Amino acid sequence: MTEPKKLILNLFEMNTVSHITHGLWTLPGNNRHRYGELSYWTELAGILEDGGFDGVFLADVVGAYDTFRDGPETAVAEGLQIPSNDPMLVVPAMAAVTRRIGFGMTFSTSYEPPFSFARRMSTLDQLTGGRVGWNIVTSYLPNAARNFGLADEIPHDRRYEIADEFLDVVYKLWEGSWDDDAVRVDRAGGVYADPAKVRYIHHVGESFRVAGPHLCAPTPQRTPVLFQATGSPAGTAFAGRHAEVVFTGGRTADDFRRNAATMRNAAVANGRDADDIRFLVQAGVVVGRTEAEAAAKWRLYQERTSLAGILAHASVPLDLLAHPGGITVREAARRDGLDPDLLALPLDRTVAETLADFRRGREERYFVAGTPEVVADEICRWLDEDGIDGINLRQYHSFDTARDFAELVVPELRRRGRIRDGEPATLRERLFGRGPALPETHVARRYHGGANLDVPRTPLRFSQPA
Numbered sequence: 001m002t003e004p005k006k007l008i009l010n011l012f013e014m015n016t017v018s019h020i021t022h023g024l025w026t027l028p029g030n031n032r033h034r035y036g037e038l039s040y041w042t043e044l045a046g047i048l049e050d051g052g053f054d055g056v057f058l059a060d061v062v063g064a065y066d067t068f069r070d071g072p073e074t075a076v077a078e079g080l081q082i083p084s085n086d087p088m089l090v091v092p093a094m095a096a097v098t099r100r101i102g103f104g105m106t107f108s109t110s111y112e113p114p115f116s117f118a119r120r121m122s123t124l125d126q127l128t129g130g131r132v133g134w135n136i137v138t139s140y141l142p143n144a145a146r147n148f149g150l151a152d153e154i155p156h157d158r159r160y161e162i163a164d165e166f167l168d169v170v171y172k173l174w175e176g177s178w179d180d181d182a183v184r185v186d187r188a189g190g191v192y193a194d195p196a197k198v199r200y201i202h203h204v205g206e207s208f209r210v211a212g213p214h215l216c217a218p219t220p221q222r223t224p225v226l227f228q229a230t231g232s233p234a235g236t237a238f239a240g241r242h243a244e245v246v247f248t249g250g251r252t253a254d255d256f257r258r259n260a261a262t263m264r265n266a267a268v269a270n271g272r273d274a275d276d277i278r279f280l281v282q283a284g285v286v287v288g289r290t291e292a293e294a295a296a297k298w299r300l301y302q303e304r305t306s307l308a309g310i311l312a313h314a315s316v317p318l319d320l321l322a323h324p325g326g327i328t329v330r331e332a333a334r335r336d337g338l339d340p341d342l343l344a345l346p347l348d349r350t351v352a353e354t355l356a357d358f359r360r361g362r363e364e365r366y367f368v369a370g371t372p373e374v375v376a377d378e379i380c381r382w383l384d385e386d387g388i389d390g391i392n393l394r395q396y397h398s399f400d401t402a403r404d405f406a407e408l409v410v411p412e413l414r415r416r417g418r419i420r421d422g423e424p425a426t427l428r429e430r431l432f433g434r435g436p437a438l439p440e441t442h443v444a445r446r447y448h449g450g451a452n453l454d455v456p457r458t459p460l461r462f463s464q465p466a
């Protein structure tokens with residue numbers, strides 16, 4: 001008999017008050033306002049470690065949501081991803097109290113240079129014993145661009161071109177700059193590392209110029225596990241080349257399967273195996289000891305959800321809440337002097353219907369509310385019928401969502417052979433069941449051991465000023 005497919009189980013987090021379940025930070029007992037306390041993160045990490053999770057996944061943005069109502073006021077009032085602290089800085093605290101869980105962190109390739117990021121990530125890979133992943137994003141907020149001196153966002157596909165070069169730089173640093181056996185720690189000979197095995201990278205490209213060498217010695221995984229969320233053609237091509245774990249969703253199983261197949265084809269086109277990419281979906285799970293308990297919880301979460309928060313997060317430029325429910329979106333746009341054709345909204349639906357759609361938006365394919373058995377049945381269906389590999393669990397309540405899942409759902413999934421128990425390992429080993437390094441077919445490995453880095457050993461000078 002073949003073994004059942006195991007679930008990759010991550011908690012979806014963000015170093016902020018309100019990530020994606022707007023308004024719910026106000027629920028009794030919700031700890032979200034404690035995001036700035038180290039004990040919030042260590043307590044949470046303990047729940048995940050003991051509860052059978054594979055990791056925590058931290059989202060991030062580098063700007064405020066200020067499209068809705070022409071300013072950041074709604075976001076600020078609701079704690080909607082502002083205040084928002086750096087995701088990388090809470091990882092060592094969580095790592096110090098755990099041995100098994102992994103840490104996915106979001107970092108954008110659009111605004112900060114690759115050299116310092118590569119160094120921070122290597123530091124974390126080393127300190128965590130190889131338990132880190134990087135969610136590669138190119139960032140989407142106009143305000144983020146203005147925080148880094150740009151007049152507006154860099155056009156979408158151009159962002160992916162820059163990201164591609166960013167990745168080339170960090171691969172050279174992570175994979176190529178130091179040989180596996182460069183560190184000798186030879187006390188008698190007075191040699192810490194062998195200079196013949198450490199090299200410049202001398203990257204000279206369109207967006208970046210980096211001399212190297214990498215300042216960090218090889219870490220357990222070298223390149224962190226590469227995550228990405230995308231749907232666009234440019235993003236899919238990028239994922240086919242780089243990503244090891246892709247967030248993709250869809251409102252139906254067919255949507256998901258189509259997205260996954262496109263992504264796998266893109267991987268194969270880049271000389272990789274179709275199976276080199278794992279697929280995660282964002283999932284909502286509300287579990288109770290009885291159906292009635294689960295239903296009551298879900299009702300409470302719906303009642304407390306903030307529609308203004310959802311609209312601000314979606315950067316809707318039209319304040320639907322300021323219009324009567326009975327008129328169409330087109331009419332509401334006209335009354336506000338907006339060109340309806342520039343709105344990505346269903347123009348002929350009423351305002352009330354559209355708001356109801358926004359409110360319902362989360363009850364899609366990857367949502368389940370019920371008893372542990374019902375939840376486990378549904379998750380197994382997603383694994384076996386749709387072909388997902390794992391979930392990023394949406395939090396309605398911190399820490400109830402994680403604790404309930406750990407206490408009620410994990411034992412049921414474990415009974416069915418769906419939980420990855422076992423010895424501590426690097427994140428890549430945990431997710432792929434093979435070694436800590438990227439597979440040889442991955443584009444980053446072309447630099448391993450200094451291959452394809454045609455650089456002299458003498459100090460480098462760039463011939464042109466930047």
Ligand SMILES: Cc1cc2nc3c(=O)[nH]c(=O)nc-3n(C[C@H](O)[C@H](O)[C@H](O)COP(=O)(O)O)c2cc1C
Nearest residue numbers: 059060061106137139140229230231232235247282
């Ligand atoms: C589940 C999920 C999580 C995401 N998390 C982030 C995030 O933390 N920060 C961010 O800037 N973008 C995030 N994004 C947006 C993606 O990076 C990307 O912009 C989006 O999926 C659109 O893909 P495209 O750029 O290829 O069109 C996320 C998307 C999804 C689906």
